[in-house]
Amino acid sequence: MPIQFYNTYSRKLEVFKPIDPPNVKIYTCGPTVYSFAHIGNFRAYVFEDLLQRHLEARGFQVERVMNLTDVDDKTICGSREAGILLPLFTEPYKKSFFEDLESLRIKRANHFPAATEPENIATMIEMIALLLQEDIGYQAEDGSIYFRISKYPDYGKLAHLNLADLRPTGRIQNDEYEKENVGDFALWKAWDEKDGSVGWETPWGKGRPGWHIECSAMATRLLGPEIDIHCGGVDNIFPHHEAEIAQSESVNRKKFVRYWLHNAHLFVEGQKMSKSLGNFFTLRDLLEKGFSGRELRYALLRVNYRLPLNFTFDGLREARQSLLRIDEWIRRLQAIAGTAAQDSEFAAAKSDRFFTALDDDLNISAALAELFNQIRETNRLIDHGELAAGQAAALLDWWQRINQVLQLQEDTESVPQLVTALLEKRAKAREDSKWAQSDALRIEIESLGWLIKDTKDGQKLLKKLG
Ligand code: AMP
Numbered sequence: 167m168p169i170q171f172y173n174t175y176s177r178k179l180e181v182f183k184p185i186d187p188p189n190v191k192i193y194t195c196g197p198t199v200y201s202f203a204h205i206g207n208f209r210a211y212v213f214e215d216l217l218q219r220h221l222e223a224r225g226f227q228v229e230r231v232m233n234l235t236d237v238d239d240k241t242i243c244g245s246r247e248a249g250i251l252l253p254l255f256t257e258p259y260k261k262s263f264f265e266d267l268e269s270l271r272i273k274r275a276n277h278f279p280a281a282t283e284p285e286n287i288a289t290m291i292e293m294i295a296l297l298l299q300e301d302i303g304y305q306a307e308d309g310s311i312y313f314r315i316s317k318y319p320d321y322g323k324l325a326h327l328n329l330a331d332l333r334p335t336g337r338i339q340n341d342e343y344e345k346e347n348v349g350d351f352a353l354w355k356a357w358d359e360k361d362g363s364v365g366w367e368t369p370w371g372k373g374r375p376g377w378h379i380e381c382s383a384m385a386t387r388l389l390g391p392e393i394d395i396h397c398g399g400v401d402n403i404f405p406h407h408e409a410e411i412a413q414s415e416s417v418n419r420k421k422f423v424r425y426w427l428h429n430a431h432l433f434v435e436g437q438k439m440s441k442s443l444g445n446f447f448t449l450r451d452l453l454e455k456g457f458s459g460r461e462l463r464y465a466l467l468r469v470n471y472r473l474p475l476n477f478t479f480d481g482l483r484e485a486r487q488s489l490l491r492i493d494e495w496i497r498r499l500q501a502i503a504g505t506a507a508q509d510s511e512f513a514a515a516k517s518d519r520f521f522t523a524l525d526d527d528l529n530i531s532a533a534l535a536e537l538f539n540q541i542r543e544t545n546r547l548i549d550h551g552e553l554a555a556g557q558a559a560a561l562l563d564w565w566q567r568i569n570q571v572l573q574l575q576e577d578t579e580s581v582p583q584l585v586t587a588l589l590e591k592r593a594k595a596r597e598d599s600k601w602a603q604s605d606a607l608r609i610e611i612e613s614l615g616w617l618i619k620d621t622k623d624g625q626k627l628l629k630k631l632g
């Protein structure tokens with residue numbers, strides 16, 4: 167089966183044909199750095215990571231851009247309230263965003279352009295100048311520049327909106343009175359007092375970019391006028407991505423994006439997780455409660471990206487249980503495989519179903535079902551003493567290949583050395599039937615935040631929940 171994706175633009179599953187195979191250019195809308203990203207945002211980034219890693223597993227060379235929105239109403243307002251300059255205000259959130267990506271094992275994009283970087287502002291200004299020259303952009307009384315959507319006949323096609331729906335139905339809001347059409351969006355916002363020291367000089371006056379032009383400019387500058395895949399959450403479809411298409415295509419006169427992929431939201435009790443509703447958790451919140459980045463990665467990854475996902479702590483605990491099953495399976499395979507070479511016949515017979523499931527619009531639930539079938543089947547063989555060392559080695563190799571995409575392998579490094587040393591001491595005490603010492607060591611290990619489970623395969627460590 168060829169790789170296919172659901173394209174928001176056509177509302178259809180389409181066979182994936184990049185412009186210049188094996189190269190694939192992907193643009194992903196990144197965070198607005200006015201506070202810590204919440205785990206709903208990370209659902210988007212984990213889905214994009216799965217997309218990239220699967221394409222790479224299929225032999226594509228991915229070049230990906232993720233922008234950082236470091237100038238907009240929210241960042242300016244935050245810096246004003248904090249009483250510090252905008253770059254100082256956004257810097258720690260940029261830094262913590264990268265830390266969170268690492269905890270969630272998300273592959274870093276090739277480029278992380280920030281909107282305020284001089285070369286990006288310069289590209290935005292060039293694009294706006296061209297739009298003004300072509301009469302697609304216009305300056306309103308307040309000095310701001312707007313995009314005239316009546317000049318872009320395809321406006322509304324991504325969101326499947328009728329332009330008539332964008333006409334004002336009643337009173338036009340105060341802040342929109344200067345626009346010709348209520349659907350026209352800002353390319354450039356004229357400076358006002360609230361912007362303080364934030365602003366750039368242009369031929370049409372001092373101001374700052376609108377959010378949409380930031381992405382059009384950074385995509386064009388770093389990836390060129392035509393890109394293969396553009397991603398974001400469904401809330402980005404309109405107006406953000408619609409506006410990106412209108413701007414980029416009006417300037418570059420080329421089809422901006424071949425495939426538009428949008429992830430459904432992470433919900434909390436039926437409502438979208440968002441800063442404005444206050445119903446959000448950050449990764450930091452979950453780490454403090456004793457969960458790991460790996461566990462959150464699994465919890466966000468395991469539901470197909472186009473299905474809404476309800477966040478619960480029970481869901482996180484289930485993720486933990488599933489990971490423990492994987493970990494235990496790997497340990498059993500390692501014990502049997504030892505240093506044996508793979509049984510190549512057995513390896514060749516291993517199905518490719520994990521990857522073919524992902525070919526089908528990243529059907530991760532079918533891919534994981536394949537993994538867990540495999541785990542069940544091999545555990546049964548192991549229980550009956552029927553799995554040969556070469557077969558276990560072949561399975562470990564299969565796991566390595568799928569883990570390139572999943573990135574879920576247990577991170578042994580994360581267990582502190584002291585805990586490992588105490589654990590070894592306890593194993594020895596148990597061998598020597600020194601039960602009192604074994605119990606004392608258990609208490610000591612627990613005080614360091616780790617629980618021990620004694621199983622027939624030895625001691626298993628579990629991070630304590632906060
Ligand atoms: P923002 O920082 O709000 O621009 O969002 C960054 C990315 O996260 C965008 O792709 C959004 O569409 C996405 N996003 C925001 N909230 C959620 C959510 N609750 N679930 C999934 N994705 C989200």
Ligand code: ZN
Nearest residue numbers: 195196381406
């Ligand atoms: Zn964007």
